Amino acid sequence: MVINQLTAAYEPDLYNPDCPTRVVLDRIGDRWTALVVLLLAERSPRRFTELRQGVGGIAPKVLTQTLRAMERDGLVKRTVYAEVPPRVEYELTPLGDSLRRPIAAIGRWAERHVAEVLEARKRFDEAQSGD
Amino acid sequence: MVINQLTAAYEPDLYNPDCPTRVVLDRIGDRWTALVVLLLAERSPRRFTELRQGVGGIAPKVLTQTLRAMERDGLVKRTVYAEVPPRVEYELTPLGDSLRRPIAAIGRWAERHVAEVLEARKRFDEAQSGD
């Protein structure tokens, strides 16, 4: 079975465009996944609307897409309660939780270095219009 | 000066859509920046064509865009040598290099967990078509 061969012997190569690791990178690198991981890592489970507000300015359709993709990739577990009104809760799987630290590190980098980036950007733009 | 106020007192908030940290996240989260950081962290300086081959399947226009954006954000330094044929070298700035560890962590996560993600995906898709 191909999957088992992968698990056992496959040598992942980020630099190979055909390597599935790239697919993974692409998913993590979308606009919202990282934020959702962070939110769910902070407190779980959370409900749809809660996430929607927590993430700030995301369209419902897009949140659904994001959550579905994460569920598909085994990062999130979705639980539906047969109630009226409906209640749906999301939480990280162990796999999803293992992403917490790496993503948090990126987040911290962003918070720590925004100012520098902004300055660099300003300098670059001024130099550009300068000559 | 606004920038200094930022540096000193601004409270970054990843969850606020208007916060510049989000801009930073968006840039890092594009398709190529992370790979370029990794390549340059591994060995610097590198030339355009070298990066182009190293990164695997990137169009020259897109590599230029990526590199320019990174230069603008203060992540890479671009050096042009007045020779024929032209030689241009790219290397990480200290700021860019500070991204190395967080990004490498994400890369390692991807390599370590591709198989799990792929399996989860397969399971999900089968369950989907099942009912």
Next chain:
DNA sequence: CGGGATCCCATAGGATACTG
């Protein structure tokens, strides 16, 4: 409440050809 259905758009990204 938690989305599905629709419609729409910007733009990141790609292919190819050309040039100082």
Next chain:
DNA sequence: CAGTATCCTATGGGATCCCG
């Protein structure tokens, strides 16, 4: 060699409305 210049498309993402 290190890019520009064009042209093109795929799609991530957004706005709105509706439904069980």
